[in-house]
Amino acid sequence: MMRFQGYTTAAKEMTVREALNSVLDEEMSADPRVFLMGEEVGEYQGAYKVSKGLLQKFGPERVVDTPITEAGFTGIGVGAAYYGLRPVVEFMTFNFAMQAIDHIINSAAKTNYMSAGNISVPIVFRGPNGAAAGVGAQHSHCYAAWYGSCPGLKVLVPYSSEDARGLLKAAIRDPDPVVFLENELMYGERFPVSAEALDSSFCLPIGKAKIEREGKDVTITAFSKMVGLSLEAAEILAKEGISAEVINLRSIRPLDRSTINASVRKTNRLVTVEEGFPQHGVGAEIGMSIVEDSFGYLDAPIERITGADVPMPYAANLERMALPQIEDIVRAAKRVCYRSVPMAATA
Amino acid sequence: MSAASLASSINAIRSASFPNDRSPLASNAPHPSSSSSAFLGSTARLRFNPVSSPAARLRSSAVAAVAAASNVVKEKQPKSSPSASNLLITKEEGLELYEDMVLGRVFEDMCAQMYYRGKMFGFVHLYNGQEAVSTGFIKFLKQEDSVVSTYRDHVHALSKGVPARQVMSELFGKETGCCRGQGGSMHMFSKEHNLIGGFAFIGEGIPIATGAAFTSKYKREVLKEEGCDHVTVAFFGDGTCNNGQFFECLNMAQLWKLPIIFVVENNLWAIGMSHLRATSDPQIWKKGPAFGMPGVHVDGMDVLKVREVAREAIERARRGEGPTLVECETYRFRGHSLADPDELREPAEKAKYAARDPITALKKYIIESNLASEAELKEIDKKIDEVVEDAVEFADASPQPPRSQLLDNVFADPKGFGIGPDGRYRCEDPKFTEGTAKV
Numbered sequence: 076m077m078r079f080q081g082y083t084t085a086a087k088e089m090t091v092r093e094a095l096n097s098v099l100d101e102e103m104s105a106d107p108r109v110f111l112m113g114e115e116v117g118e119y120q121g122a123y124k125v126s127k128g129l130l131q132k133f134g135p136e137r138v139v140d141t142p143i144t145e146a147g148f149t150g151i152g153v154g155a156a157y158y159g160l161r162p163v164v165e166f167m168t169f170n171f172a173m174q175a176i177d178h179i180i181n182s183a184a185k186t187n188y189m190s191a192g193n194i195s196v197p198i199v200f201r202g203p204n205g206a207a208a209g210v211g212a213q214h215s216h217c218y219a220a221w222y223g224s225c226p227g228l229k230v231l232v233p234y235s236s237e238d239a240r241g242l243l244k245a246a247i248r249d250p251d252p253v254v255f256l257e258n259e260l261m262y263g264e265r266f267p268v269s270a271e272a273l274d275s276s277f278c279l280p281i282g283k284a285k286i287e288r289e290g291k292d293v294t295i296t297a298f299s300k301m302v303g304l305s306l307e308a309a310e311i312l313a314k315e316g317i318s319a320e321v322i323n324l325r326s327i328r329p330l331d332r333s334t335i336n337a338s339v340r341k342t343n344r345l346v347t348v349e350e351g352f353p354q355h356g357v358g359a360e361i362g363m364s365i366v367e368d369s370f371g372y373l374d375a376p377i378e379r380i381t382g383a384d385v386p387m388p389y390a391a392n393l394e395r396m397a398l399p400q401i402e403d404i405v406r407a408a409k410r411v412c413y414r415s416v417p418m419a420a421t422a
Numbered sequence: 423m424s425a426a427s428l429a430s431s432i433n434a435i436r437s438a439s440f441p442n443d444r445s446p447l448a449s450n451a452p453h454p455s456s457s458s459s460a461f462l463g464s465t466a467r468l469r470f471n472p473v474s475s476p477a478a479r480l481r482s483s484a485v486a487a488v489a490a491a492s493n494v495v496k497e498k499q500p501k502s503s504p505s506a507s508n509l510l511i512t513k514e515e516g517l518e519l520y521e522d523m524v525l526g527r528v529f530e531d532m533c534a535q536m537y538y539r540g541k542m543f544g545f546v547h548l549y550n551g552q553e554a555v556s557t558g559f560i561k562f563l564k565q566e567d568s569v570v571s572t573y574r575d576h577v578h579a580l581s582k583g584v585p586a587r588q589v590m591s592e593l594f595g596k597e598t599g600c601c602r603g604q605g606g607s608m609h610m611f612s613k614e615h616n617l618i619g620g621f622a623f624i625g626e627g628i629p630i631a632t633g634a635a636f637t638s639k640y641k642r643e644v645l646k647e648e649g650c651d652h653v654t655v656a657f658f659g660d661g662t663c664n665n666g667q668f669f670e671c672l673n674m675a676q677l678w679k680l681p682i683i684f685v686v687e688n689n690l691w692a693i694g695m696s697h698l699r700a701t702s703d704p705q706i707w708k709k710g711p712a713f714g715m716p717g718v719h720v721d722g723m724d725v726l727k728v729r730e731v732a733r734e735a736i737e738r739a740r741r742g743e744g745p746t747l748v749e750c751e752t753y754r755f756r757g758h759s760l761a762d763p764d765e766l767r768e769p770a771e772k773a774k775y776a777a778r779d780p781i782t783a784l785k786k787y788i789i790e791s792n793l794a795s796e797a798e799l800k801e802i803d804k805k806i807d808e809v810v811e812d813a814v815e816f817a818d819a820s821p822q823p824p825r826s827q828l829l830d831n832v833f834a835d836p837k838g839f840g841i842g843p844d845g846r847y848r849c850e851d852p853k854f855t856e857g858t859a860k861v
Contacts, residue, residue, distance in 0.1 A: 142677070
């Protein structure tokens with residue numbers, strides 16, 4: 076699926092997987108302190124083939140296959156980061172990172188603060204986040220809101236290949252702990268990448284969202300896979316006379332409040348889209364941010380589209396109902412524009 | 423505890439646990455298991471380790487001879503049979519050990535006083551009674567070696583070299599503390615002295631320590647920093663030894679032969695949970711050989727015994743032979759923390775260990791071996807009292823952190839995530855983390 080929004084001269088195409096692989100390759104070549112650690116990253120070429128070829132190129136000291144010990148090897152990565160190395164810790168999915176979340180939060184995120192700047196932690200935790208296809212409740216949790224609430228972490232959520240390249244490079248070069256939430260279903264998606272993005276010093280700023288599609292009637296914020304759905308929804312809405320502005324958040328923490336607020340002040344309506352659970356989600360935070368800063372500009376209540384408030388079911392039709400679909404976004408946008416629409420999806 | 427019996431008991435531990443030892447007992451024995459020691463598991467493994475080849479033994483004895491010469495220690499050389507005239511430490515070393523242990527003890531007693539006067543608050547965990555373990559190990563480390571500790575970390579910080587003034591200020595929550603008051607009792611960090619806290623969760627420090635050891639090996643092998651032989655010592659308690667992270671790290675440390683020493687301060691109690699009630703097999707040293715590394719048990723109330731084991735374990739790690747698990751049998755004279763009423767421990771047990779106070783024992787040894795006089799030791803006592811009182815005065819007089827410190831240091835990023843001077847979030851500044859791309 077090709078996307079033609081606002082990229083510079085599309086010279087080449089790349090999948091998200093290839094983009095991530097190229098970044099790991101380039102960063103490990105440029106800085107000998109960068110190393111990759113995780114389950115199956117070496118000989119298996121990566122559980123999702125993101126680290127393909129790296130073991131052959133850099134050797135086992137720099138691409139470290141670990142035993143199945145998330146808490147242990149995450150702590151080892153954090154300890155190595157304390158001493159100046161720049162580990163990239165891969166979790167097979169962020170669901171498994173829950174076994175290591177003590178180290179992500181307590182040893183990595185809080186340490187620069189607790190040591191009053193003595194000890195910084197230049198580490199990247201990356202891996203697929205959120206739902207895949209039919210993998211059930213324990214493999215489909217979205218952690219954007221969990222990590223996004225923790226001071227001391229930077230949380231990034233790429234969508235396209237260009238995002239993946241720029242944000243992962245920024246993450247690896249950043250002196251602080253970065254949680255890099257990828258998406259398994261996006262790994263195979265192909266996007267055009269500009270020549271600029273292919274340059275080895277290409278970096279995107281952390282904390283800046285991107286306006287993927289300009290519009291004037293309603294603002295739709297989304298991240299990761301949901302950006303794709305939102306763009307398709309915007310196409311459908313355009314045919315019905317509603318011009319939607321789609322914002323790709325790129326960064327959950329710090330959240331780019333100024334871009335979102337500026338957009339809502341222009342359109343006066345907001346729909347937030349996310350895959351995770353509704354309570355205390357990313358949409359809740361964005362909504363509150365708008366109420367705090369741009370309340371007078373709202374012409375309609377804020378709508379949030381989220382995953383269903385249930386652990387992810389397995390059956391294909393139930394899973395479809397538990398995740399946001401394009402129709403849900405379209406209906407929400409119409410609701411905030413006060414067009415009459417049915418409230419819920421027909422089963 | 424006479425010099426002779428001390429020496430022979432140490433010799434028994436050494437020869438049994440480390441067959442690479444130059445002792446005639448170990449090298450002449452057909453198999454280490456023929457000795458009467460209880461440490462069969464570890465020695466059997468090492469037997470088939472390539473390092474226990476004669477060439478390696480020669481190499482290790484050469485290294486030891488150099489170490490012995492440079493220590494200027496009239497050490498009880500293992501080649502000669504133990505005798506009362508051979509002492510384990512010189513006078514300088516004896517006084518250094520004594521001073522370090524007294525500093526730990528007096529400092530912790532002062533902490534208790536200050537806590538009850540309201541100067542210190544929150545969770546405070548004191549180390550009284552366990553000083554031999556900290557002093558025994560840390561006094562063998564260089565500044566570049568790392569120590570990773572738990573919430574009971576005041577004395578580890580002092581032994582590693584963090585000034586008493588900075589530790590006391592940190593406890594008072596003042597700006598002049600080693601972490602500017604941001605960490606507190608449980609989170610002491612010092613980059614200069616390579617002391618990594620300071621972890622409130624038990625077991626949390628063990629993977630971090632393993633990471634520090636990983637870095638040491640990485641620096642030597644990948645970054646090619648010649649001769650980087652920094653070791654890491656991880657201190658933790660008996661309760662931690664039932665935690666999953668402990669076992670995960672024993673596995674990985676041995677798998678990758680990391681230069682780390684796992685030191686268990688087994689004081690038999692995890693708050694109110696007796697070690698015997700919590701553990702299926704209470705002999706922790708046995709868990710080392712299950713992962714392929716030596717496991718040693720030592721009397722943690724005797725600083726000289728701890729020292730001997732520490733010496734060998736640290737040298738092993740420096741030589742690149744991998745990790746060691748050392749279980750130190752010790753005791754904390756006070757409760758788990760200053761908020762703990764300590765009602766579950768029997769007075770008889772406390773009295774038994776109080777009689778084995780490590781400081782009293784070392785003092786007795788020093789005087790009986792004529793290394794120093796009582797007067798000299800009293801001098802040290804007086805000096806330490808002054809140091810600790812000075813630390814309290816300094817901490818008292820120091821200011822509390824300024825309000826602007828609240829949002830500092832959340833990130834290392836120089837254009838950090840906090841409120842800027844104009845009152846707006848700094849990240850709204852268009853120059854914040856500007857990359858090279860035009861977005």
